[in-house]
Amino acid sequence: MSTYITTGVVLRARSHKQNDRLYTVFTERRGKLELVATGSRKILSKLAPHLVMFGEVELVVAPGKRHDKLAGAVLKKIYLKPPYNLNTAILGTSFLEITDVLTSTGAPEPQLLKSLKYYLSQLKDLPTLEEDWRQRARTFLGRFIYKVLKVTGLAIQVTRCQKCQGELAAPVVFSFTEHGFFHRRCVSDNHNIHLLIDDSISYLQTLASRAEPAPGRELPQELLGFLVDYVQGQAGRSLYTLKVLRSIL
CATH class of the missing domain: 2.40.50.140 (Nucleic acid-binding proteins)
Structure with a gap:
């Protein structure tokens, strides 16, 4: 060649x-x-x-x-020039690390590359006030994670319970044991589960559709925790940048 x-x-x-x-x-x-x-x-x-x-x-x-x-x-x-905010640099590095661990060598993903470049380009415009930065960064990270999962085929159906096939309604859990969303009553106590609040399920369903969350609708903190756990489960290891961001956000 x-x-x-x-x-x-x-x-x-x-x-x-x-x-x-x-x-x-x-x-x-x-x-x-x-x-x-x-x-x-x-x-x-x-x-x-x-x-x-x-x-x-x-x-x-x-x-x-x-x-x-x-x-x-x-x-x-x-996309991000020094001198830059340390936390913003960690956020940007997490985009790179997530892309690295969830993609395969030699497999073109033009849609994912486009999304990666878009999110990197937005880093310089993040707010400077800590609380505003934290809310925007949380939303950016969560949306980027779901975008990667969706493009790579790793996203999970969030409309129906994996056992009874009924429409998801609170209380809802994600079972890391069975790798899917369930009504709480449909999983046994020995499952490794993550309980999701109503707003998190609603936000996930919006991300799963072609619609975008309403402007100003921030990603729930509890949902970000779930997405981070899910990514690290797919990666098979803890990711340093996500560990740091979890303590910040």
């Missing part, structure tokens, strides 16, 4: 051998890629300044045996 050019958002970077880095990039045409940037840990590296956090990059990629290699990179856009 010959060298190719693609554009994507850098999701993460980690050390690889003595002077190299391994970059995970979510690209438009080829989905998530693992790319080696040779010599990018060196002070005078020409690639490293272009492969920044929250950056959208045009890449020249040369196929390799184990990992494809970066032959060139041009930074096209930075």
